[in-house]
Amino acid sequence: MMGGGDVERLIQLLSRLPGLGPRSARRAALTLLRSPQTRLLPLAQAMEAAAKSVRTCHVCGTLDSSDPCSICADPARDRGLICVVETVGDLWALERSRLHPGTYQVLGGVLSALSGTGPDDLNTRSLMERVASGGVREVILALGATVEGATTAHWLQDRLADSGVTVTRVGHGVPIGGALDVLDDGTLAAALSARRPA
Amino acid sequence: MMGGGDVERLIQLLSRLPGLGPRSARRAALTLLRSPQTRLLPLAQAMEAAAKSVRTCHVCGTLDSSDPCSICADPARDRGLICVVETVGDLWALERSRLHPGTYQVLGGVLSALSGTGPDDLNTRSLMERVASGGVREVILALGATVEGATTAHWLQDRLADSGVTVTRVGHGVPIGGALDVLDDGTLAAALSARRPA
Structure with missing residues (x-):
């Protein structure tokens, strides 16, 4: 019994999100439940709005609230x-x-x-x-x-x-800010073969 | 422009949850948006139901969908x-x-x-x-x-x-499964003063 049916269902659905385990799902649920009007309801409404408006752009295939998407239509x-x-x-x-x-x-x-x-x-x-x-x-x-x-x-x-x-x-090679000694051989090989005059 | 207004608002609200940063909020939003009917809407509805039903138990003070809570009423x-x-x-x-x-x-x-x-x-x-x-x-x-x-x-x-x-x-001391050499002095002191005949 963890807060009754509605609360348990919320935790269960939250814990299925990538990046949230059971523990962080409970923490997220608690944060939301402490402010039902200012945090939980707005998120529920944002989700419902997104679920209703989301579609696949028939031009480029991205997910967007409009079709063609905001990029293709720009x-x-x-x-x-x-x-x-x-x-x-x-x-x-x-x-x-x-x-x-x-x-x-x-x-x-x-x-x-x-x-x-x-x-x-x-x-x-x-x-x-x-x-x-x-x-x-x-x-x-x-x-x-x-x-x-x-x-x-x-x-x-x-x-x-x-x-x-x-x-x-796109070019492959050493990421900017990356140290060579932590890179794998594949990246080093790509970086070497992509060398340019200094 | 990341998927239009509804999608951006969803990511923004998700990223405010504890345990979710901007990066994992985007990942969670993408997972949800890929299945609007089977994942996004059910979560939105669970949140709305929880927001409507959640209350503070007047007996013990916990959050629950009923008052008195399911524990106090059991x-x-x-x-x-x-x-x-x-x-x-x-x-x-x-x-x-x-x-x-x-x-x-x-x-x-x-x-x-x-x-x-x-x-x-x-x-x-x-x-x-x-x-x-x-x-x-x-x-x-x-x-x-x-x-x-x-x-x-x-x-x-x-x-x-x-x-x-x-x-x-409740007793304080060495957590079960815990090694002594990683414990702080306070816990070690509590464990020593809580010693019992073996």
């Missing part, structure tokens, strides 16, 4: 420059950096024999359509530096080879 | 044995252990000059009423082993001195 974004990412989380990371002036394509995964993700499971149709309809200058492949990410990048490069657009990949 | 609980704790979280910890067959009293804090918590700020009136109305055999003080916890325990012991009920304190 007239200030460069539609000639498309950055291909694996997940919505990757898109958000790039958006936080404010470094990419173009639009995106969210694949929703990478090719992986292990997890059974094939070409048909990736959201690439709208990318090909955008490329085919013209106006796209460059496709930046910003996929993870994993075997699956590299495989997917190769495959996309192949599919875009005859389209006439420039296909680039 | 005929199987021993009303003659009251365990005094600082917070609802402490009550939940004891309930998980299923070790306490009695009822509780949640003080809502401990006496602290630093945080300005005085006797009037503690929820003790209903404890005194329960003791005065008879039927209480023992009051167990399960307060933290801190200066404030000890001060509060002393003060409560004083107030209950003439009531005729037995006042006990």
Whole structure:
């Protein structure tokens, strides 16, 4: 008996969130329950609003409250420059950096024999359509530096080879602020092969 | 622009929960947004239900969906044995252990000059009423082993001195499964002074 049915159900659902275990779920629930009007209800309402409005952008595949999403609909974004990412989380990371002036394509995964993700499971149709309809200058492949990410990048490069657009990949190497002695061999090899005149 | 207004507000509110930073709030939000019907809405509804039903038990002071709470209302609980704790979280910890067959009293804090918590700020009136109305055999003080916890325990012991009920304190010492060499001196001192014939 921990606060009765409603409270127990709240803790149980909270503990299923990534990053929250049973212990932190209880702590979060307690914080919310102490301020039902100012903290719990607003969060419930924000969740309901998001659940009602969230949709997948039919252009780039991201999650947004509108379709086309706020990025694809933004007239200030460069539609000639498309950055291909694996997940919505990757898109958000790039958006936080404010470094990419173009639009995106969210694949929703990478090719992986292990997890059974094939070409048909990736959201690439709208990318090909955008490329085919013209106006796209460059496709930046910003996929993870994993075997699956590299495989997917190769495959996309192949599919875009005859389209006439420039296909680039993000650089791999020593992270800025990173010390060399903590890096794995793969990153060191990538950094060495990506060396430039100083 | 991270998914539009509704999504950003959800992330912002989630990131204010204890245990969730901005990064894990985004991860949690993404997980929820990927399943709006099966994960996001049920959580929103559980929060709304809890916000509507949560109340403070007028007997023991815990948070529950009913008043008196499910523990105070349970005929199987021993009303003659009251365990005094600082917070609802402490009550939940004891309930998980299923070790306490009695009822509780949640003080809502401990006496602290630093945080300005005085006797009037503690929820003790209903404890005194329960003791005065008879039927209480023992009051167990399960307060933290801190200066404030000890001060509060002393003060409560004083107030209950003439009531005729037995006042006990939980034991302090080496935690079960704990190694001695990682313990602080205070715990070691408590463990030594609480020694018993082997």
